[in-house]
Amino acid sequence: MRVQRSYKSESVPGANVSGSGTLYLVATPIGNLEDMTMRAIRVLREADLIAAEDTRQTRKLLTHFEIHTRLVSYHEHNKSASGPELIRLLLEGQSIALVSDAGLPAISDPGADLVAEAAEQGIAVVPIPGANAALSALIMSGLPTERFLFAGFPPREKKTLGKWLKDLAKERATLIMYESPHRLGKTLSAMLEAFGDRRIAVIRELTKKHEEAIRGLISECIGWFEEHSPLGEFCLVIDGANESESDGQGENEVWWAELDVEAHVSHYESTMDRKEAIKQTAIDRGVPKRDVYNEVNR
Structure with a gap:
């Protein structure tokens, strides 16, 4: 192994003792x-x-x-x-x-x-x-800070995004990533599909006038941003996988997996009105409300 050593002198601008800047x-x-x-x-x-x-x-x-x-x-x-x-x-x-x-x-x-x-x-x-946006978001997220992974910006293409998230799904560390406002909804939906419904903090406009943190489950944050247009630059802080998820047990198991959309909505209609049932079904599946509405009203 080669060991590199460099020398600096910050007190005076210009060259260091090694001759380079x-x-x-x-x-x-x-x-x-x-x-x-x-x-x-x-x-x-x-x-x-x-x-x-x-x-x-x-x-x-x-x-x-x-x-x-x-x-x-x-x-x-x-x-x-x-x-x-x-x-x-x-x-x-x-x-x-x-x-x-x-x-x-x-x-x-x-x-x-x-x-x-x-x-x-x-x-x-x-x-x-x-200042650093990722670490600032982490310490205000309310999620574990003892071990974390900064993942940068998610891929733009849907298929690549899905694989990228799947690769992170078993990571036990708290995940940190950046996202733009116009892609936030798609990324959260893909995250719900890949990770299941984990805790997340969606944080925007750090250190600015409209700094804001939305904390909850991924599905709850999807619902929030269906009602509130995403504005500003976002940091996403996501809870890491639990022990069973990291061991590959129960991966992506959801109670509604075998139901079609109509049956999914019907399940919720036993406890809420149809509008709310459609909204909750959309949150579960990580899709826009209008897609569920169109499916059940064909």
């Missing part, structure tokens, strides 16, 4: 500008240049804190060209601060590739901690 991974606010740390402001001011995922967004942040460091673009679509150039500058002794749109860089963004190459070249990589 330093790659700083600088956390930026995820909504509230008051979450910007004094250390982050200093590093952004002292770095030779700042590499940003979205220069327009970052320029607003720099203007607010009166930071005038040169700004360059580094994102998914130009990383193959920009990455080697940034590594060259680092090897020449320049210091570079890497930032993402919000939160910690190198998490679900191309910054991870730059960090990997910098480490391979023996360049010092220094994290500047700060």
Whole structure:
């Protein structure tokens, strides 16, 4: 095994004792500008240049804190060209601060590739901690925090999403993932099918004015968002599998599995009116209410 060592000196900008510069991974606010740390402001001011995922967004942040460091673009679509150039500058002794749109860089963004190459070249990589949406959502979710897995963004294609969730279904750790508002309903429905009806916290707009956490079972959250349009960016925190689920016992067993839609609705009509029965059936099956309504009224 090869052991890599890099040396840094943060007190003075420029080259380290090894001759190369330093790659700083600088956390930026995820909504509230008051979450910007004094250390982050200093590093952004002292770095030779700042590499940003979205220069327009970052320029607003720099203007607010009166930071005038040169700004360059580094994102998914130009990383193959920009990455080697940034590594060259680092090897020449320049210091570079890497930032993402919000939160910690190198998490679900191309910054991870730059960090990997910098480490391979023996360049010092220094994290500047700060706001992070995934961990912020976890600690306010009310779900277990002693073991967790960050899964990033779910796949967009339905078949791929189903397999991706199935692969996570036996994971005992609390699951954390990001999702956009226009895909939230489909993801929750696919999650109900893959995981069963687990506890979940659906958290949006962290640190912003309309920060909100919806906690309950997956089916209950599906019902909530049928009545309230999803707005903002979401973090989903999902309870891990219990012992029987992780051992593969009783996977996806549901009482209504052998019923057709009409029989499913009829079961609920013994205790509630037809409208509520249709709504509950839709929640159970993870489908829109109108699909159930159309099925039973053909």
